[in-house]
Amino acid sequence: MQSDYNTELTGSEPNLASYFKLNGNFDDVGPDSSDGTGLGTYSFSSDVPFDKAPTENIQVDAWHSGSWQTLLTNLKIGWNNISISPYLDSSTFTIRYKGGIETLDKDQDRWRIDSTLLHVWSNQYQAEVEFSGSSTQQDLSQLTWTVTSAWTTDSLNVTLQLHNYSLGSYVSNGYGSLIYTSSTLPEEDETKNQTIIINPTHFRNATGHWKMKIKGVKATDSQFELKIDLIRYEVEVGITIPPQLFYWTTAIFLTILVLGVILPLTIRLKRKSKSEKSTPRTHAVDEQPVMHPERIIGRKTLLIVEQASGFYKALISFISEAMTNNESLFVFTSRNSLLHTALSGEKVKFYLLSPKISSLKHINKKKTLVPMRDLSVLLETITKTWKKGIRKPRTIIFDNLSDTILMCGFEKTYKFMRFLLESKSSPKVTALFIFNPAAHDPAISSSIRSLFQFRSANLGGKSRHQL
Incomplete structure (x- = not known):
C-alpha cells in the first residue's frame, strides 16, 4: 500500500479483495465484485484522483565548477544516499531534480519529493x-x-x-x-x-x-x-575615591537683634582640599580665540565649558587646524550634538553615543553607534583609538563627560575615567574631554578636575591653561 497509495490500481493486484474507484458509481472492480449502492444525497467529483504513474526516471544533479554534475540517475522509493564531498567547495550547494528523458518526451510525469537532507560531518x-x-x-x-x-x-x-x-x-x-x-x-x-x-x-x-x-x-x-x-x-x-577631593560645608545659623528686628545670618565654612593653597594661583592666559596646540598636543586634557558659544567656536577652530595638519580625527558624541552637525561633512570618524543600544553597531566607515550605558564597551572602544604604535597623529574628542555622569552616575564614570586616563597611549594622540561643571555640584566637579594633570578653561572666546 505504501508504494501504490498514489497510483490508480487495475483491480487484479495480489491479495486485493475489493476496489471501489468511485468514478461515478459504487462498482467494485476488485476480485469480489461486491458492488455497493448509495444512500441519501451525494455526488461524485469530476477531479482526477490520481496522477499518471511516472514512466521515466528522475535524476539528481549538482552545480559544480560551472556545470551540472549528475549525482543519481534514477531515484528509488525510500532514502537515496550519496556522498557529495567532491562538490563542497563553497558555502553554497545547489542541486536540481530532472527527468531522465528530455528528448521527444511527450508525456508529462510528476514525482513527489518528501525530503532532502544535507548531512555535514566535521573533524x-x-x-x-x-x-x-x-x-x-x-x-x-x-x-x-x-x-x-x-x-x-x-x-x-x-x-x-x-x-x-x-x-x-x-x-x-x-x-x-x-x-x-x-x-x-x-x-x-x-x-x-x-x-x-x-x-x-x-x-x-x-x-x-x-x-x-x-x-x-x-x-x-x-x-x-x-x-x-x-x-x-x-x-x-568599597569605593576608592580619595576623600580629599570632596568639599563639605557647614552652616551656622545666628540670630542678631537689630533695631528690634531679628535677622537670620548664615555663615558657610568650606574645607579646602589638600591640593588647594591659601594664596591665589596664577594661570597662563592665551589671548587667542583658538587654544594653543603646543600646550595640548600629546596630552589628555579636560576642556571646561564656561561659555558654550565661545567654547565651541574655539573648539571648531582647533579641530579645523588639526584637519589642516592632516591629523586623524575621532569624535565621541551624540547624533544631535553641535559637533556632529558641524563636522558631519568632514573627514571625521564618529562614535555616536546612544542609550538605546547594548552593543557596537557599525553604520558605515565614518559612523559607529556605541552603547552609552555600557562603560566597559566605551572604555575598550576609546583605548583602541589611542593605542601605541600608530604612525599618524590623531585627535580624539569626547563630547561630553557631563552627559556620561548624568547617564551612568558619578561613581561609575569616575572609575571609568580613572582607568581610561591610566591606560597607556601613543604620544602622537591628543585627547580632549569636554566637561560642563555647571551641570554638577562642586564636589563632583572637583573630583573630575583632579583626574587630569592638564586642564583648559574657555572664557568667552579666550582660553586659559592650568598646569
Missing part, C-alpha cells in the same frame, strides 16, 4: 568546562578574574567567559570575555586575567555566587585535553 573537536564559586555580597569596586591553563595540543581557539548575571548570560566581548589563540606548544601553561572596574557586581548574583566557562575549539582528527592550574576570582570592596 572539529571542542572541550568545554564550567566552574562556579561564591564570593562576598558587599559592594565591589573592582573584580579581577584569572585563569591559568594548558592544552594537550597547540593553537586552539580559546574563549574564557565570566557569567553576567545582569544580562543573564555569558557575554562574547568586553568585560567578562577573553578570546585568544593558545600557544603553538602543547602543554604550555598560559595565564589570562581581566580587571573589571565598571559594574563588577554584575558578575555575581545576589548571594555572591559566580560562574566561569572555559572552551577550546580546534579542527583536528585527534582529541585533546584541558589542564587547569588556577581559577581565581578576586574582588576589592
